[in-house]
Structures are given as C-alpha cells and as structure tokens.
Amino acid sequence: MATGRNHRPATSRSRGIPEATVARLPLYLRALTALSERSVPTVSSEELASAAGVNSAKLRKDFSYLGSYGTRGVGYDVEYLVYQISRELGLTQDWPVVIVGIGNLGAALANYGGFASRGFRVAALIDADPQLAGKPVAGIPVQHTDELEKIVAENGVSIGVIATPAGAAQQVCDRLVAAGITSILNFAPTVLSVPEGVDVRKVDLSIELQILAFHEQRKAGEEPATAPAEVDTAPPAAPPAVAVTKRPPESGPDGDLPAVMPA
Amino acid sequence: MATGRNHRPATSRSRGIPEATVARLPLYLRALTALSERSVPTVSSEELASAAGVNSAKLRKDFSYLGSYGTRGVGYDVEYLVYQISRELGLTQDWPVVIVGIGNLGAALANYGGFASRGFRVAALIDADPQLAGKPVAGIPVQHTDELEKIVAENGVSIGVIATPAGAAQQVCDRLVAAGITSILNFAPTVLSVPEGVDVRKVDLSIELQILAFHEQRKAGEEPATAPAEVDTAPPAAPPAVAVTKRPPESGPDGDLPAVMPA
C-alpha cells in the first residue's frame, strides 16, 4: 500500500483513535456493507475479521476505540455498526472532490464507481490542456486550470486529487491549498510539501512494485520457483571511498528514473 | 496509502530489514536518482531526508540496516547509494509484469512511465473481453484471458497486477497463482485470499479517500475552514440493543457500496 501522512507529530491521535485503526475502518465498512446487502443481521468478530482479512483480536481492539457496539455472546449488529463506522469516518457528510489532471489515470478515477458512493462526489474535473476543456469525461465536463480557484470556492471542496505529471504536481498542490483545500490524495510520484494542517496521502504504483520486487527477490533464494531473467548490471566502481570525488556522468547502474505520470 | 501485506508472522523480517524500512527505500531511491541526474556527487542525511519527506534520524537508521554506506563528516555518495538500494530492492534484475483487466485503470497503468524504468517491464496485457483482443494499448496488444497461463509460463512472470472489477479479482488471482505468480498488486476493492508464500499488496482509492475524510472531519470542529455541505442522514434506529432482531431491509443510513472498479 502506498500511503503518506501529515499530522501532528504522529502521537496525538485525532481523538484517541490510532492511525492504524483508522486505516482499517474502511476495510471493515466494506465487509459490513456486503453483509448488509445480503441482509445478514449480526456477525461475530471472527467472521467479520476473516472477511476483512485481519485477525479477530485486532478487530475487537479496533472497535473498542469506537465504543462498545457489540453484544457479548452474540456479536455485532451489522446495520448499526455500518452506521457507527460511517459516522466515525465522516461519511455521513457529502464530500465534494476535484480531480486535477485528466489523463489516462484521471479519467480512470473519474469513472471509478467507488467514488460516487460513500459520500464522495466528483464536483469537477480540471486539466491544463485547453483542448480538453468542455469535453465530458465520465459525464462531467473538463474545466480549465484557470478556473481552479473558482471551482474550489464555489463548491466548498476540501478534498483534491492530483493525477498530473510529476512536474506539475507541486504547483497544482500549491494552488489547491491556496484555494482552501485541506486534504490531498496524490498520485504523482513526488513528495509534496504542504503547510501545517493540510493532509496528504500518496498512492504510488512504482513504490508498490518495488516493495513486491524486494520480497520476490528473497523468495528466489529459497525455492527454485519462477526465476526472473538475470540482467547484466555493472557493479558500480565505488566503495564508500573517497566520496567527494565526482565521478564522470556515465551515470550509475541504472538508466533513467520514471517520475512522469500518464497524465 | 493503501497497502497490504502477506508474510511470515510479520516478525522475521526478510533478512533483518524491517518492513517499514523496505517501504521507504523506493522513496530514497527516487530522491537519489533525481540528485544523480543533476550530477550531485554527495548528499547528507539531512538533505536527502528532506527530499524524501522523512526525518534524518529515520533515514540514517534505515540505511544502517543496509550497511555503512556513508562517510562521517561528509555524507553519502549518491551513485553508490543508488546502486546499493537498487540491489537491495532487487531492481538490478528484470521483472516482467502482466496486467490483467485493461479498462480505464489498466490502460492507465500500461501507459504509466514509471513502469518501464526501474526494471519493470510490461510483458503482457490481458483482458476477458474478446473485443479487446489484439488491439494495442500503450503499444502492447491485449491478449485474451484464455492465454493467461501460457503467457505467465512463457515469460517467466512472477508479478501480476490485477485491475479488473471486484467480482473477477479473486478468480483472476487464483489463476495467476496457479500459473506460478508469487506477487500480486491488487487494484480491485476486494480482499484476496492467497496461499502461503504469495505476496499481495493492495491499492485502494476508496480507502484512501475515507481516511482523508476522517481527518478532514476532525479539522472541521477546530477551524472554521471550508465546511463541506451537510447532508441529511437519518440516525439509525438501533442502539446495540436486542441484536438478533432482524430489522427490515429498509437498509441503513448508506445506500449502496461501490465495489465495482472501472474495469
């Protein structure tokens, strides 16, 4: 999972609920909603935990931070729990969202079904390309970046999604923040710097793959499983030696870095 | 960020490097590569940490798990560190990857620049829609799901990306695993169950937004900032009361759940 935070020192959980617990609430909510749709009235911590992919002790501990919503000897009332978690997550409100950067990814996000439900509403799509302006994506007309501030203000938007190329991300971020946005979901492969009080979460495909590669590499040593093709890589001439000696720009063992998003 | 794991009990770090550290290595690598491109020869823990968005103590501790690659009084040799981290992450190998589910999102992923670099190579695009078969996306012809096993075997693929609708994800996952894949990056909003030894990481847009909403809700109480539109939500009639009493299916405070991906 790729994520990022930005809070008061990390301690001082926003009202006693640990970050790790908050991150799991949406998981529980999804599992509960599925049960709700099947009209299942109650569920035990064991069952729900299994559906959410965690262990039951963790789930019970998580719920204990919200309050005592279960019934001993029985389990949890599905509908009631759905409501309590929704409320805790702030999903009983309407959250207008703007997506900036309507390339491949931005379009995918705009079309994402999970967006519409659960209180999130795509209030506007924004792109710097004048060619796109006016064209509808997922039924919503794309607007030009010039309108950004106006759009945010008029719709009372407080959550922004950045799906631009890496190069444009910080600039877009600054404008979003200046316009009043206080939560950002960033898909561009860059570290965004934001003022105190603004939350940033990051989703980074490349990072996730690299983490998988790390573990995959370990496995290779153990089992003679599907072995990836070896590739020649000149071990770089440099031990942590003389240091300040600037080596010629024939560049290290790697070629380029990505950094550019689909846009 | 949305992520997921699947390992030996969580303890037993794969050779001494903590999970949390592994998750940050790609961040360092990106920052270092940017420095490398600007031909910066050395960097201090302070500078690099700032570029990667972490604090310097954490960065030094992280690097200490890899070895002593710095020079006291000076800092780290950029090129050398790029190589060491790349090697540690397994990026000096070639990793063929298949993407299953070429909808909006799958296409965005196929076009993602960050894929091609850093050792990841899109070996194939796979979709269940016969209409798509043969059509090129990002220059790569889409192949039909029937070919899945053959493609994985012939290309020695060990990493699979699932970008299908939620309903198809588990089934696709099972086939990938049966075909020999041992690492999965899952974009579908479902909990995948996999056998021991298979790694799953999850990227879930909806979850990230919900976490943002949680924190956003907190802020609203403090500063009179951009307030989201209140929406009427009938507080559910049920206290954690009688429990087993199945309430009428007039459903809870929420309408539907998403669960369906762009496809």
Next chain:
DNA sequence: CGATGTGAATTACTTCACAGCC
C-alpha cells in the same frame, strides 16, 4: 569539526488471555 552510525528510550501497534456480560 561535522555528519554518520547506533545503543537506549520512547512511542505505537499487535497479540494474548481472560474477566465480564448476554
């Protein structure tokens, strides 16, 4: 002197195990 590398202290998170209540 200046910046790394790292034990020790702190804080966060998870898991255990069982008392308490329906």
Next chain:
DNA sequence: GGCTGTGAAGTAATTCACATCG
C-alpha cells in the same frame, strides 16, 4: 456457553542523543 471488551505482555517502529571517525 459463547463472544465481546480490555488490561497486560510482547513486538515493531520511531526518536533521541552521543560516541565515533573521516
């Protein structure tokens, strides 16, 4: 009897602070 709720124990991650060395 069965399952929740939670202190206590255990484990992981972060931060501190300083000895160490180029």
